[in-house]
Amino acid sequence: MRAMDFLHARSANGRLADGIRRVGFRKWYERELLSSHAHMILSVLSVVAMLASFEASRGGSLLEQLADALFVIVTALIGWWSMRRFLFLFMRAEGVANQASCGDCGEYGRFRVVGENGDHSETQVRCRKCEHLWTICL
Numbered sequence: 001m002r003a004m005d006f007l008h009a010r011s012a013n014g015r016l017a018d019g020i021r022r023v024g025f026r027k028w029y030e031r032e033l034l035s036s037h038a039h040m041i042l043s044v045l046s047v048v049a050m051l052a053s054f055e056a057s058r059g060g061s062l063l064e065q066l067a068d069a070l071f072v073i074v075t076a077l078i079g080w081w082s083m084r085r086f087l088f089l090f091m092r093a094e095g096v097a098n099q100a101s102c103g104d105c106g107e108y109g110r111f112r113v114v115g116e117n118g119d120h121s122e123t124q125v126r127c128r129k130c131e132h133l134w135t136i137c138l
């Protein structure tokens, strides 16, 4: 296993099949929403820090102005990254949640993972109540 595979498998937002196998759909969904909203809060805080850096850049020596410009760039990058991450995690969680109802008996979120395709974009799941099989697409 390569180092990046290990990090990816251990991260809170790894592959869908691994996450659901480990903690079940409901906990996976809850954790995805919490993680995505933590990124949204980070994004808002970054914007506040960016505006504060703008405000601080008035006056001061050239070195201080350069440091403030660097803070503006760093906080803007953090804000951009965290907003992208929020949108990705939130949209993925909602996309999976919209496919979490059994097509046969209507049971919501009670299924187990039985397999996934090669690029992990499709996860085959089976209803715990009626054994109906369906595919969740990312």
Ligand SMILES: [Zn+2]
Binding pocket: 102, 103, 104, 105, 106, 107, 127, 128, 129, 130, 131, 132
């Ligand atoms: Zn069912």
